[in-house]
Amino acid sequence: MDSLKELWRYMLTRKKWWxxxxxxxxxxxxxxxxxxxxxxxxxxxxx
Amino acid sequence: xxxxxLGISAYYHDAAAxxxxxxxxxxxxxxxxxxxxxxxxxxxxxxxxxxxSEAGITLSEVRAVVFYDxxxxxxxxxxxTYYHNAPAGFSSFQxxxxxxxxxxxxxxxxxxxxxxxxxxxxxPPLYFSEHHLSHAASTFYASxxxxxxxxxxxxxxxxxxxxxxxxxxxQLKSLVEMKFPDSVGLLYTSFTYFLCFxxxxxxxxxxxxxxYGRPEQAxxxxxxxxxxxxxxHHDGSVTLHQPYFQYATGLRMxxxxxxxxxxxFPVRSSSEPLNQNHAxxxxxxxxxxxxxxxxxxxxxxxxxxxxxxxxxxxVALNCVATGKxxxxxxxxxxYTQPASGDAxxxxxxxxxxxxxxxxxxxxxxxxxxALQGSYLGPSFSExxxxxxxxxxxxxxxxxxxxxxxxxxxxxxxxxxxIIGWVQGRMEWGPRALGNRSILADPRNPKMQSILNLKxxxxxxxxxxxxxxxxxxxxxxxxxxxxxxxxxxxxxxKAEHRLPVGEQFSxxxxxTKLQTPKSNLPAITHSDFSARVQTVTPDTNERFWKLLHAFxxxxxxxxxxxxxxxxxxxxxxxxxxxxxxxxLSTEIDLLVLGNFVISKP
Numbered sequence: 001m002d003s004l005k006e007l008w009r010y011m012l013t014r015k016k017w018w019x020x021x022x023x024x025x026x027x028x029x030x031x032x033x034x035x036x037x038x039x040x041x042x043x044x045x046x047x
Numbered sequence: 048x049x050x051x052x053l054g055i056s057a058y059y060h061d062a063a064a065x066x067x068x069x070x071x072x073x074x075x076x077x078x079x080x081x082x083x084x085x086x087x088x089x090x091x092x093x094x095x096x097x098x099x100s101e102a103g104i105t106l107s108e109v110r111a112v113v114f115y116d117x118x119x120x121x122x123x124x125x126x127x128t129y130y131h132n133a134p135a136g137f138s139s140f141q142x143x144x145x146x147x148x149x150x151x152x153x154x155x156x157x158x159x160x161x162x163x164x165x166x167x168x169x170x171p172p173l174y175f176s177e178h179h180l181s182h183a184a185s186t187f188y189a190s191x192x193x194x195x196x197x198x199x200x201x202x203x204x205x206x207x208x209x210x211x212x213x214x215x216x217x218q219l220k221s222l223v224e225m226k227f228p229d230s231v232g233l234l235y236t237s238f239t240y241f242l243c244f245x246x247x248x249x250x251x252x253x254x255x256x257x258x259y260g261r262p263e264q265a266x267x268x269x270x271x272x273x274x275x276x277x278x279x280h281h282d283g284s285v286t287l288h289q290p291y292f293q294y295a296t297g298l299r300m301x302x303x304x305x306x307x308x309x310x311x312f313p314v315r316s317s318s319e320p321l322n323q324n325h326a327x328x329x330x331x332x333x334x335x336x337x338x339x340x341x342x343x344x345x346x347x348x349x350x351x352x353x354x355x356x357x358x359x360x361x362v363a364l365n366c367v368a369t370g371k372x373x374x375x376x377x378x379x380x381x382y383t384q385p386a387s388g389d390a391x392x393x394x395x396x397x398x399x400x401x402x403x404x405x406x407x408x409x410x411x412x413x414x415x416x417a418l419q420g421s422y423l424g425p426s427f428s429e430x431x432x433x434x435x436x437x438x439x440x441x442x443x444x445x446x447x448x449x450x451x452x453x454x455x456x457x458x459x460x461x462x463x464x465i466i467g468w469v470q471g472r473m474e475w476g477p478r479a480l481g482n483r484s485i486l487a488d489p490r491n492p493k494m495q496s497i498l499n500l501k502x503x504x505x506x507x508x509x510x511x512x513x514x515x516x517x518x519x520x521x522x523x524x525x526x527x528x529x530x531x532x533x534x535x536x537x538x539x540k541a542e543h544r545l546p547v548g549e550q551f552s553x554x555x556x557x558t559k560l561q562t563p564k565s566n567l568p569a570i571t572h573s574d575f576s577a578r579v580q581t582v583t584p585d586t587n588e589r590f591w592k593l594l595h596a597f598x599x600x601x602x603x604x605x606x607x608x609x610x611x612x613x614x615x616x617x618x619x620x621x622x623x624x625x626x627x628x629x630l631s632t633e634i635d636l637l638v639l640g641n642f643v644i645s646k647p
Binding site for chain 1: 119120123126127130144148152153155156
């Protein structure tokens with residue numbers, strides 16, 4: 001949660017809003033990969 | 048400076064920790080010295096424990112922990128670079144993203160967890176400095192200057208690859224930056240890669256090879272370089288012609304085929320001996336780098352009007368370039384922080400936080416600077432030496448009297464012995480400065496070869512550095528400026544050189560290596576330069592006395608001073624490390640404090 005807050009603060013400071021969807025997608029992918037288990041199967045559905 | 052601040056650098060290369068507070072720098076050390084893993088980039092647990100123990104405090108007593116750069120900005124640079132170059136760079140994207148998404152992006156959490164393991168009771172607040180600000184702070188705040196221009200040059204930090212700052216008192220203001228992908232450091236590293244030296248650590252080998260290049264051939268190569276590969280602007284900034292490079296989007300530094308076509312010879316392989324083409328190219332990039340650094344320094348002078356310059360960043364470790372900069376006379380005084388690479392970021396992060404955030408007054412510079420001769424690492428006790436000696440059963444002598452110890456050591460050096468000299472606190476930065484050193488007689492014509500091949504197990508072309516008492520520097524070398532950290536080169540005076548003929552500079556690599564060049568052959572490079580360490584009694588009395596003792600016997604108070612390690616190993620830290628290294632090399636005697644150990 002702290003890390004997400006950090007990311008939000010970073011976005012507010014740098015104001016590079018066009019990076020938001022890329023970051024969101026990467027974080028989602030990262031979560032799926034790191035979490036593993038049944039959720040990881042969604043990774044194939046995304047592409 | 049009442050509060051203790053702990054600076055750390057880690058997770059890229061060369062992890063380190065540094066503790067400042069109560070008006071002084073308490074300790075600074077690189078993690079590699081403890082773990083014995085060269086350029087260890089892991090969390091600097093051992094270095095942190097050591098720093099805290101030196102001040103006799105716990106982690107709970109630390110006001111803040113400051114990391115040396117900002118990972119989110121680094122991640123931003125990666126994403127933007129991939130985005131702008133897509134679809135090129137997918138392989139690099141694929142390789143880097145898992146690492147970032149698993150660890151590096153969540154560095155704050157990673158660090159918090161690591162500190163929790165270190166001390167479950169403590170929760171020190173964690174801050175992040177900017178990479179080049181850390182470099183700038185490491186040199187300006189450690190210097191004795193109240194006001195100075197500050198120039199930082201390296202491969203890349205977050206976005207910046209070079210920066211000019213203006214330091215005044217406790218203030219440090221960023222004036223201008225050069226940004227990724229244009230970088231003098233990455234350009235130099237690209238040539239390091241092409242000549243098959245290790246990226247991020249073999250750059251000094253490239254620098255050592257350059258004087259074997261032929262000036263006329265290097266001039267032609269440089270013309271080609273500036274036509275095809277890179278544009279050098281008036282202010283010292285560069286534009287790298289990206290089709291020739293791959294570091295931004297690939298897994299290699301350069302586009303190898305294009306470089307091979309450009310230079311007319313292949314990328315050097317690890318088994319291929321160095322030849323004249325390699326040396327000529329090394330000289331070309333070295334001269335280009337010197338020109339870029341000098342132009343950047345001129346820009347810093349124009350922007351600040353200062354008479355003082357502070358240098359840091361990996362490129363500041365290019366002592367040939369800083370030597371040339373000194374000769375230019377753009378600045379009256381130049382200071383280079385000895386740990387100018389990323390390890391030094393730990394010192395800079397701590398100092399930046401102390402002065403810019405906590406507004407504490409500047410450190411007192413005792414003489415040259417506030418680094419206490421850079422002897423900021425761990426020391427050892429006589430008991431520790433005794434314990435190690437008892438285990439090995441090696442013959443040893445103990446000298447109660449310092450004068451007798453230095454006389455005995457100097458006599459053995461004068462007889463041609465190679466001596467490991469380990470005293471007091473370990474040095475901060477990549478150079479051994481007389482506390483973790485291998486010493487030898489520079490007058491011996493065979494010494495360079497013996498030290499390179501039999502003792503240090505490294506390439507035979509690499510030169511050695513001399514140490515000399517500051518008061519004798521001008522008797523042997525052209526520059527009179529103090530150089531306690533071996534951060535600049537200067538020329539050997541003409542009266543100590545041997546005649547080599549007018550065409551010597553155009554001679555080939557083997558001729559340059561074999562030709563006797565001076566009456567101090569072990570420390571004279573093929574262009575008559577030397578990376579001198581000046582020694583003063585206020586920071587290292589023992590070493591200063593040893594140099595004088597050697598001078599009384601031989602008439603030459605100059606010694607070869609090279610780091611106490613073998614190739615690809617970190618410099619020794621403890622008596623046990625020293626003994627291990629002593630036994631595995633052809634070092635004749637080991638002096639550990641007041642103990643002199645010989646081989647059976």
